Amino acid sequence: MYTSVAILGATGVVGQKAIALLASNPRFNIIELVASDQRIGQTFGEVCDWREPIISLPQDISKIKLSSAQDLKADFVVSCLPADVAEVAEPALAKQGKIVFSNASAFRMHKNVPLLVPEINFNHLSLLEKQETKGKIITNPNCSAVGVTLALAPLVNLGEIEHVSVVTLQSISGAGYPGVPSLDILGNTIPHISNEVEKITEETKRILGTAENYAGFSVTTHVHRVPVTYGHTVTLHVTFKESVRPDQAIEAYLAWNKKYSELFVIHNENGRPQSTKDLAHNDMRAHIGHLRQGDKSNIVGLVCLTHNLVRGAAGAVIANMKSYINFMKGTHYGA
Numbered sequence: 001m002y003t004s005v006a007i008l009g010a011t012g013v014v015g016q017k018a019i020a021l022l023a024s025n026p027r028f029n030i031i032e033l034v035a036s037d038q039r040i041g042q043t044f045g046e047v048c049d050w051r052e053p054i055i056s057l058p059q060d061i062s063k064i065k066l067s068s069a070q071d072l073k074a075d076f077v078v079s080c081l082p083a084d085v086a087e088v089a090e091p092a093l094a095k096q097g098k099i100v101f102s103n104a105s106a107f108r109m110h111k112n113v114p115l116l117v118p119e120i121n122f123n124h125l126s127l128l129e130k131q132e133t134k135g136k137i138i139t140n141p142n143c144s145a146v147g148v149t150l151a152l153a154p155l156v157n158l159g160e161i162e163h164v165s166v167v168t169l170q171s172i173s174g175a176g177y178p179g180v181p182s183l184d185i186l187g188n189t190i191p192h193i194s195n196e197v198e199k200i201t202e203e204t205k206r207i208l209g210t211a212e213n214y215a216g217f218s219v220t221t222h223v224h225r226v227p228v229t230y231g232h233t234v235t236l237h238v239t240f241k242e243s244v245r246p247d248q249a250i251e252a253y254l255a256w257n258k259k260y261s262e263l264f265v266i267h268n269e270n271g272r273p274q275s276t277k278d279l280a281h282n283d284m285r286a287h288i289g290h291l292r293q294g295d296k297s298n299i300v301g302l303v304c305l306t307h308n309l310v311r312g313a314a315g316a317v318i319a320n321m322k323s324y325i326n327f328m329k330g331t332h333y334g335a
Helices: 013-022 083-093 119-131 145-158 196-208 244-260 309-327
Strands: 005-010 028-034 076-079 099-102 138-141 161-169 217-222 230-240 262-269 286-293 299-306
Touching: 005 013, 005 309, 013 309, 028 145, 076 083, 076 309, 083 099, 083 138, 099 244, 099 309, 119 138, 119 309, 138 217, 145 161, 145 244, 145 299, 145 309, 161 196, 161 286, 196 217, 217 286, 230 262, 244 286, 244 299, 299 309
Parallel strands: 005 028, 005 076, 076 099, 099 138, 161 217, 262 286
Antiparallel strands: 161 230, 230 299, 286 299
8 A cells, every 4th residue: 555645846856866766665656746836737757857866767757747736636745845935835735634744944943843863753753743734744854964963863872962063065966956056166165055054053953852852962063065966974073971982882873773774884994984985876874984082082073974865855755754654553663
């Protein structure tokens, strides 16, 4: 038995990645696609400049006529909309009874909307009970915040975290297509992405806290756009209240792998992980490398690489869809 799915913003890079990841998934069936209102009635194949590397554009998807967001029949709606559009469209869909899985930032920090990384905070889905609409909204994090929180989550059990320093190196695909002008990014690093510092800082504390309260540690964030096609790299320095060793951190990641198969890849070589060498086009893993002691015994440093369009966007939405189904059945994430 499959669940019917509509995708909003289907022609964009995240929408295309969602189509590619869902195309072979027997649990879901894409029945509707939405782009701009001017394209309603045209087929997806006519309007989409397909750039997704996982698969060629499936023929059945190519033939789907673009729909209006106001008249959808699907049970689940995947929202790959810009935040300003999502702010209006997503609540309207929830009022219609749709379950909206949003990649947009519009409702990530709303107190009654789960900001979900299911391996970390599956129980935050309990917030859905506080949403008064017939349908619901569930969000996934900022594309770098997901890497930060995955890297931090296993370390929480090693001791109380006091502070986290975050430095990001974010690929150009995170800006969508056509993205950053080539004259700005080629041979260059841009140490600013609008509103990104605030998103990463606040979302990290929300995800790693309880459903009602943020985590108690402080976060300092610096962000950079770099000339890399796919993959966001984050460098973290984690300050604990007490001493923590890098080997303890490795053991913590491996312990999580026993519960969530291949969630973490530990790279022991110098110079790894790297986007071009280590990321697959459907990669949901967090690649951890350069785990080392800081200049004090209570500081651990590391590098984490994730695929910004998969784990940081379309793949995160699909994981949240599976999690919602399990939550409604009363089973845990991964069941």
